[in-house]
Structure formats: structure tokens, C-alpha cells
Amino acid sequence: MISDAITALLDSGTPVSALIGPLSAQGNVGYIGHDNWKKGRTAAWAFHHTCRSPGKIGVLLGNHRYRNQEINESGFRSYLREQDAGFSVLEPLQTFESAAVAREMTEKLLGEHPDLCGLFVSGGGITGALAALKDRPRRKDFVCVAYEIFDATRAGLIDGTITMTLSYPIRTFAREIVATMVKAHKAGPDAGAQRVNIPIAIHTSENV
Structure with missing residues (x-):
């Protein structure tokens, strides 16, 4: 059902990006999250x-x-x-x-x-x-x-x-989401999917 909904959005010219977990559909779906x-x-x-x-x-x-x-x-x-x-x-x-x-x-x-x-x-x-x-x-x-x-x-x-x-470094993640949506909107539906890998923030007892 989600894949069908994504496909319908892509067919209407609306770019789609997945957050945190990748999604699949017939068209190109962007991704913003960790590798x-x-x-x-x-x-x-x-x-x-x-x-x-x-x-x-x-x-x-x-x-x-x-x-x-x-x-x-x-x-x-x-x-x-x-x-x-x-x-x-x-x-x-x-x-x-x-x-x-x-x-x-x-x-x-x-x-x-x-x-x-x-x-x-x-x-x-x-x-x-x-x-x-x-x-x-x-x-x-x-x-x-x-x-x-x-x-x-x-x-x-x-x-x-x-x-x-x-x-996830939350501020970086939020900035990249907004920047990627703006970029995808300006580029148009034929520009292909945007993929952004967010850096992994590592915490131990010594740096919290």
C-alpha cells in the first residue's frame, strides 16, 4: 500500500524521500538517513x-x-x-x-x-x-x-x-531534510532521487 501511494505521488510529479529507513517503489525514491x-x-x-x-x-x-x-x-x-x-x-x-x-x-x-x-x-x-x-x-x-x-x-x-x-545528529538531520526537499522541488521530477547519508554520532560515557 505504501509503495502504491509513493508511485501515485511520483506519477503526479511530487518527489518523495524516505527518512531513516529506505522505501521502494516503481519510481525513484530519495533517502535521507544513515548508511x-x-x-x-x-x-x-x-x-x-x-x-x-x-x-x-x-x-x-x-x-x-x-x-x-x-x-x-x-x-x-x-x-x-x-x-x-x-x-x-x-x-x-x-x-x-x-x-x-x-x-x-x-x-x-x-x-x-x-x-x-x-x-x-x-x-x-x-x-x-x-x-x-x-x-x-x-x-x-x-x-x-x-x-x-x-x-x-x-x-x-x-x-x-x-x-x-x-x-542521529538531530540538527544536522533536520537541516538536510529541509535542504533535500527544497532541492528536489527545484530540480523537478526528472532530476532523479536525492540521497543524503547522515553522519553517525557515536556516544560513550566519556563524551555525553
């Missing part, structure tokens, strides 16, 4: 370089139908496969962007895999995952990588529950 392949590989790099020893990594994502999260996971696995670092990436569990479900899934991972060395929260529900992690005795060698910087993730970085966040 999700690189984002996933950057998350994997964090585990590779901060885990004291390789082990099992749990993965939470919002929904398998979100293309950005699927690409994130592919990049994540690609990096660890290339490095042959000895990590075992478990099958991702869906949170449906719900904090309650994320908490439940995190508790499930911790209960079924006591040897879990880290958690990659690739989708929504981070507050629930944080609550589950804080309910357990903290392990200094446990690594958690999540997305976006806001009050809860900032606090998680400061207290050590989260190791790193990969975020």
Missing part, C-alpha cells in the same frame, strides 16, 4: 574491540519489516564474519518497538544464555532492555550497543549499562 550497512558494521566493531573475550551476542530489533534494521543486522553479521572473531550472533528477537516486550526479550536472553557477552539493541524498546539489564548484577565485561541519545540512554551510558550509542 545502515555501515551502522551495523560500526556496532559490530564496538563488540569486537570492547568485549574481553568473544561469546554470544543477543540482538533485539523492532520488526523484521523495517528495512533499516534488517540492513543493520546484515552489516553487523558481515563485520563479525569477515573478522572471524569467534562471536556467535543469536537469532534476533522482535520487540515491536515496545519497552515491555524488549524487557521480556532481554530477560529471556539472559535467562537462556547465562554466558551472553553482549546485547545489540538494533530497534525500539531500549528503555525496557535497560530495565532488564539493571535488574541483574552488573557484569563489567558485558557490552551493550544501542541507538539514539536521549535521557534514558544518556543515563545508561553514564552508569555503564550501555557501552556505546549510535545516533
Whole structure:
């Protein structure tokens, strides 16, 4: 239904750009957001370089139908496969962007895999995952990588529950959205899709 709506807009001469997650249609659809392949590989790099020893990594994502999260996971696995670092990436569990479900899934991972060395929260529900992690005795060698910087993730970085966040620089993102829409409007429907990769803002406890 979304693809049909996009196609109808493009046919009417209205340019369309997707934000954060790429979309597909018969015509050219622009994109403004992170390079999700690189984002996933950057998350994997964090585990590779901060885990004291390789082990099992749990993965939470919002929904398998979100293309950005699927690409994130592919990049994540690609990096660890290339490095042959000895990590075992478990099958991702869906949170449906719900904090309650994320908490439940995190508790499930911790209960079924006591040897879990880290958690990659690739989708929504981070507050629930944080609550589950804080309910357990903290392990200094446990690594958690999540997305976006806001009050809860900032606090998680400061207290050590989260190791790193990969975020959108919001002001840059907003400026690029407006600039891209203006450019697409001025260029007209035959100019082709506009693609803008937004830089990834990396936060740790030392720079929040």
C-alpha cells in the first residue's frame, strides 16, 4: 500500500524521500538517513574491540519489516564474519518497538544464555532492555550497543549499562531534510532521487 501511494505521488510529479529507513517503489525514491550497512558494521566493531573475550551476542530489533534494521543486522553479521572473531550472533528477537516486550526479550536472553557477552539493541524498546539489564548484577565485561541519545540512554551510558550509542545528529538531520526537499522541488521530477547519508554520532560515557 505504501509503495502504491509513493508511485501515485511520483506519477503526479511530487518527489518523495524516505527518512531513516529506505522505501521502494516503481519510481525513484530519495533517502535521507544513515548508511545502515555501515551502522551495523560500526556496532559490530564496538563488540569486537570492547568485549574481553568473544561469546554470544543477543540482538533485539523492532520488526523484521523495517528495512533499516534488517540492513543493520546484515552489516553487523558481515563485520563479525569477515573478522572471524569467534562471536556467535543469536537469532534476533522482535520487540515491536515496545519497552515491555524488549524487557521480556532481554530477560529471556539472559535467562537462556547465562554466558551472553553482549546485547545489540538494533530497534525500539531500549528503555525496557535497560530495565532488564539493571535488574541483574552488573557484569563489567558485558557490552551493550544501542541507538539514539536521549535521557534514558544518556543515563545508561553514564552508569555503564550501555557501552556505546549510535545516533542521529538531530540538527544536522533536520537541516538536510529541509535542504533535500527544497532541492528536489527545484530540480523537478526528472532530476532523479536525492540521497543524503547522515553522519553517525557515536556516544560513550566519556563524551555525553
